[in-house]
Amino acid sequence: MTQDTRYLTGSQLKSKVDDGSDPLVEYFRKGSAASHLSVDDFNSGYFGAARHLHLSCVASALSESSLAQLKHSAKEICARGKTLSFDPNLRSAVAQRRGDAPAA
Secondary structure, eight states: OOOOTTSOOOEEEEOOOSSSOOOOEEEEOTTOTGGGOOGGGOOHHHHHHOSEEEEEHHHHHHOHHHHHHHHHHHHHHHHTTOEEEEEOOOOHHHHHHHTOSOOO
């Protein structure tokens, strides 16, 4: 495991609702350690020992370098004949901020 003491861990807070409405969500991810991930953080030995890799779209929305690391990890896992799953975790607000999704 790698630890980067320069940056905080990203987090989120979600309000509790009792009436079935959508909860309020506050994200604290900007400048997080995960947003500073890059291809240089790919650990070949660690990933090579895995049988499966599960990825989330959240990493692609954090930064360009995090997106590059996600793509690199996926290519490496597939090249090694391992299985891969991907959770698109669709969040229109995040995608629209990045310009990746059409406006509703």
